[in-house]
Amino acid sequence: MAAARSVTAVLLCFLTDLLLGLLISSSTGATNIKTFYQVTSSSQNGVQLTGRQLTRRSVLECANLCLSPLNSPCSGFAFVKTSSLCKLGEMDYGSPVTHPLDHSVYGASIVCDASSGFEVRTHGSAAACLWISTTALSFENAENTCVGFGGHLMTTRSPDKFSILQEIVKDLNENTWFGLSTSAFPDFRWVDDLSKPTQNISEYIFDTNQPDFDWDHCVEMFPWSLKANNYNCSVPRKFVCERK
Ligand SMILES: *[C@@H]1O[C@H](CO)[C@@H](O)[C@H](O)[C@H]1NC(C)=O
Ligand SMILES: *[C@@H]1O[C@H](CO)[C@@H](O)[C@H](O)[C@H]1NC(C)=O
Secondary structure, three states, X not given: OOHHHOOEEEEEEEHHHOEEEEEEEOOOOOOEEEEEEEOOHHHHOOEEEEOOEEEOOOHHHHHHHHHOHHHOOOOEEEEEOOOOEEEEEEEEEOOOOOOOOOOEEEEEEEEEXXXXXXXXXXXXXXXXXXXXXXXXXXXXXXXXXXXXXXXXXXXXXXXXXXXXXXXXXXXXXXXEEEEEEOOXXXXXXXXXXXXXXXXXXXXXXXXXXXOOOOOOOEEEEOOOOOOEEEEOOOOOEEEEEEEO
C-alpha cells in the first residue's frame, strides 16, 4: 500500500526559543514528509486556530499530537510555555484577531512529496514544496517539466511566499522563471489555476516600471533587485517547480 510508505517528520526550528528538533518515524524510502514550521510573531496576529486544548510538557510533544491521525485534521498548533497548554487545530490566516493564547509558540504544517528532489522551504507564515532546476529552459518547457513532476511553476500569492523565491534566486544568482504569465498583456495569471494575482501582490512583486513590453508574456525574477520582470518566454531560464 502506498499509504503505508509514508514518513512523518516534525521539523521545528523555533529560533526565538533556541529549540531545534527533528523527529522522523516510519519506514525508509518513503516520500511524504509532514513538516512543521514556525509561524512568526509578525504573522501570529492573523492566526486563528480552531480545535481542542490539552496540556503537554513540551512544544515537541504538542507537535507530535498534531501529527497523530487521532487528531486529524491538524494543520497547526500553539504551545503556551507558561501554562503548558497545547492547542491543536487548523491554521487560518484570516482577518487579524487578538489571540487569547499569548506568549505562544505557533507551528503550521505542510505535507511535501519529497521524491525527485523536492524539499520544503519556509519563510514567515509560508511554506512550499519546491524543486529548483539546475538547467535553463524556455518558460513553456519549464512549466511542462513541473507538470511532469505533478506540479507547476512556483506561485507566490503572499509576500512571505515571495520571500521564499527571493532566497532561492539570490542563491542561484540568475534570472529565474516562476509561475506567472499572460496570454493577453497585461492580464497576468498564475499558471496553476489561471487566477489573477491580487492588485496588492502584483504591485508588491514587480520591479519598478514593470511589467513593461507587451510582447514579453512570461515572468522571471531578477537576481539583483529580487523583484519580478516580464520577459521573452522563449529565452531559457532556470526555474522553480512547486507541488501542492
Ligand atoms: C490590499 O490593498 C488594499 C488597498 O491598498 C488594502 O486596503 C488592503 O489591506 C490590502 N490587503 C492586503 C492583504 O495587503
Ligand atoms: C524571443 O527570444 C527568441 C529566442 O532567443 C528570439 O528568437 C525571438 O526573436 C525573441 N522575441 C522577441 C520579441 O524579442
